[in-house]
Amino acid sequence: MNYFELHIGDYAEATQHLSILEDGVYTRLLRKYYASEKPLPAEIEKVQRLIVAKSKDEKAAVEAVLSEFFVLRDDGWHQDRCDDEIARYRAGEPERIAKKANEEARTERHRRERADLFSKLTAAGQHAAWNIGIRELRSLVDALPATGTATPVTAPRTFEVAGAVTAPATPVTATQTPDTNPHFPLPTTQNKEDTPHTPQGGRRARKASDDSTECVPGFDAFYAAYPRKVGRRAAVKAWTKLAPDEALQATILGALAAQKPHLDRRESGRYIPHPATWLNAGQWDDEIPGGKPAPVNAAGQVWWQIAGFGHVAEAQNDRCHIGNYHEFRDGKRIAQGVLA
Structure with missing residues (x-):
């Protein structure tokens, strides 16, 4: 037992x-x-x-x-x-043995049927992905043009078995192209739960659609600044739902720059939320430990405008953020002597 x-x-x-x-x-x-x-x-x-x-x-x-x-x-x-x-x-041992034998027999029939279907496709000059579902594979074979020498399918059809249980179809080398898709980085002890793997143990290539941020203005700047690069698709969805205008984007990026030192789990022990979680919770309004709320003057100007910059990106390029905006004037850092 x-x-x-x-x-x-x-x-x-x-x-x-x-x-x-x-x-x-x-x-x-x-x-x-x-x-x-x-x-x-x-x-x-x-x-x-x-x-x-x-x-x-x-x-x-x-x-x-x-x-x-x-x-x-x-x-x-x-x-x-x-x-x-x-x-x-x-x-209950005899029942378990019989059940296991039935599963093995069903899996073997499934293997033989897939191999027979792949052979028919190859003979007709067609090819299919090695992990195609059994129903799709049957449909491809049923759609083959009938010939005078064709032989009917004699193998009994089986239930679909989860997982790949057959060898891949014969590759068509004339249509193969180099794989240029980016792949996920090697897992680390910090974010190893965020690195997906295929059932065979190889790292899965990220789909191009996952990285698509067209018509999502401002998201790339936010994602590049966020300290934890996980859940990009969910973050895009959250950003699109939020639909921040230029002023709110500036507020979010400024708050993120001020919060970033406090989001480092290795220094403070805090958990870094996923970017989508951070956006959905509106955490740009969170109070900064030891800091002050995001400033807005009487004219409605936000921190980077108060510091004299024309755009939040200009402020970031000069290392100006919500935590040190008061050290800048007219888009330039004030000398230490003047500050004193």
Whole structure:
């Protein structure tokens, strides 16, 4: 047996009087019992050796647990619940074997049918992707032009089996082109959950549509500034839904520049949210630790306008952001002596 059920409430009620050592001995004895599917040895010394009970207290705990929860019979120490579970498991073994055999037979029929369909396509001068679904593959073969020498499909059709279970179709080398799609970077300990992989273990190429940001003004600047490069498609969707005008874009980028030092999980221990989460929650309005709210003067000018810049990008190019905009005037950094 590879596993057994443990009803926590019943177990706790029956063992709450045991010490921590005795409880550990009991669970170890149960695991040995189920793993071997037979009673524990009749000799207590063998039982102690079986679960590596070496100290005087450990050996005494083995004796106490055996005498309370097990019954000594001719063939060893029995536990009624264990015997019942093992008997039930063995009674279901023929059904499990038959089920496994049926699955293997169905998978083999599926393999043979796919191989036969691929052969028919190749003979007709057509080709299909190696991971095409069985229904699509059947449709392609059914659509082949009929010939006088064609032979009917004799292989029985099977249920579709998940996963690739056949070799790929013969490649058409004349139509192959170099793969120029960018691929995801190697996973890191920081964002390894964000790097997708194919079932075969290879890194999946990012689709061109994932990076498409046409008609989404301002998003590229936001995404480039955001410290965590994950969930681009969701971020594009959130940005499009928000539809920020130029003033709001400037406010978002300025707030992001001020918050960025506090978003570093390695320094502050805070979790960096996905960019879509940050946008959907409107976190550009969050208070900056130790900072002040985004400034807007009486004329309605935002921080980069107050600093004398014509556009937020000009301010960023001169390393001006919402956290230090007061150090700039007329688009230039004020000398330290003047600030003092």
